[in-house]
Amino acid sequence: MAEEKANRKKQAEGDEPRRAQRTTSNVFAFFNQTQIQEFKEAFSMIDADRDGFIGIEDLREIHLSLGRQPSDEELNKMLSECPGQLNFTSFLTLFGEKMHGTDPENTLRQAFEQFDPARVGKLPEEYIKDLLQNMGDNFKEDEIRQVWKEAPISGGVFDYDAFVTLIKRGNQEELAA
Incomplete structure (x- = not known):
């Protein structure tokens, strides 16, 4: 003790x-x-x-x-x-x-890492879109559009590290302002 x-x-x-x-x-x-x-x-x-x-x-x-x-x-x-x-x-x-039914940050990141063997924290936008439409609970086009409004995508690359932070902690830029 x-x-x-x-x-x-x-x-x-x-x-x-x-x-x-x-x-x-x-x-x-x-x-x-x-x-x-x-x-x-x-x-x-x-x-x-x-x-x-x-x-x-x-x-x-x-x-x-x-x-x-x-x-x-x-x-x-x-x-x-x-x-x-x-x-x-x-x-x-x-x-x-x-x-509130959400997984811890590390669990969410590990889920994305299953599709990112190099563990760079980013995946091609089209690859993520294909996964959402064709695996598990298939997303409809309008559901993907809704997610993409907030998703950190730049130059056709989806930043899942930033996305997990957004899900778990909200928009850090808004919190800093």
Whole structure:
């Protein structure tokens, strides 16, 4: 337990390379003020040591209070759903993704990467259009036109990295303005 606290302290001071991604998040827009307050209360209940992060010992404590003794493997699996440390914003993001039916960014990128063996983050526009019309749930021409209105396409190349960011975080240029 002392080792975990020392590791968290190192991470908080910036000595640890694996940190939660810092992004301009619109996750708070998913919830009304009452919901955010309820999530904050739940987070505070789980954060037993009150350090602002939920770690393995916090999860163990909440499970023990409910009469359950999960293994370290189970607890680590729960924590692995969050990249980096699990602070309140990350906690809220996880619930936002679950409640609003969207996959995490890395899952969306990995789906596009299946068609991009070089992993360059971009694919030919016509190739994407063909995939949308002929694989899975086939898109109609008007549905593709609707997607293309917002899609980051330049010179016949679809930038799926930028598209995933647009889906998950909204238009970053509008947020910066």
